[in-house]
Amino acid sequence: MKFKALTVAALTVAMPVMALAGPDDDKLVINGEIEIVTKAAAPAHMEETGIDTVMSGWHFRADETQALEMDDFDNPGMIFVDQAIDAWNMAEGSEGKSCASCHDDPSSMAGVRAVYPKWNEAAGEVRTLAMQVNDCRVNKMGADKWKYAGGDMASMEALISVQSRGMPVNVATDGPVKAVWEQGKELYYTRTGQLDLSCASCHEQNYGNMIRADHLSQGQINGFPTYRLKNAKLNTVHARFKGCIRDTRAETYSPGSAEFVALELYVASRGNGLSVEGPSVRN
């Protein structure tokens, strides 16, 4: 009985700490002008999850970290956006073309990030932004592919994302993408690793709670690519997925794999209605 008494005591101590956690109600306005929707009514397909409000990961971070995203000068992710502008204008490959040769100014990419991953009819597959960028590099520019979750790709994704900042995420979940979306959903709820955790274990059933020192968010990806203070660089969605699955002590899928593309589509669709926020700042 002594053991039981101790357990009760431990629970009582732990309770007040948990009550302090939870998302805040701050408002995110970038540069004093771009209003970001960081809380939105959950999309219809999430009815069975019991979540009625989807929230950007921004709400789960400390005030100091939040502030870094409110001004582009303070946002370290914008350094990589600047670098990507140089890459955008730089002709590479056998065709002597740059991104700008076909797409003119990066501002022509407005609205693109909001709808990716999306179905590509010609290729007959679901494409992420990174796949599309590499397709352009190989087939239009005659250049080498970029590493899927590497620095060049993350920076270019940031440049493309920033054009859509403030626009609502709106990825398709039915039609030709339906099968891939279902596969992504399956993966989201599949437990992996020695710790036997699925995405849902943390980000659906326990968001707002602390997992040791980390404040669990809903795992939304509207803010990607994300500048993380812990590694001082931009992080792509797939690199984040890999990190999460590794943390369950499982062998992970590779960035750019069909499994991660499917998962990205499903997770993105859970954020339909939130604003595109990338490049965001997280810890």
Next chain:
Amino acid sequence: MASGVKPRVKAPKSADAGEVVTIKTLISHKMESGQRKDSDGNVIPRSIINRFTCDFNGQNVIDVELFPAISTNPYFEFEATIPEAGDMKFTWYDDDGSVYEETKTVAVG
């Protein structure tokens, strides 16, 4: 010259005479400390910004010495009193002898 170095400054375009304004500066620089080794075990030579200054119409506002423990992309935010209209000149000194400069004009009134 180290690659990917780009200075950035955020300063107001105009101010009242005698007003205290906030200046933000950032230079993208890898700030290689000289303590790390590459995959072959060779020490990567130190390459950092070692000094940063700001002058207003020739008068020094701030003069900072930097050391290897300062992390990548050094950021400085400071306040300055604007006595009159003029040019604010920012200078970063690289270990390799490169000097990066940026000038912002502040109007008064």
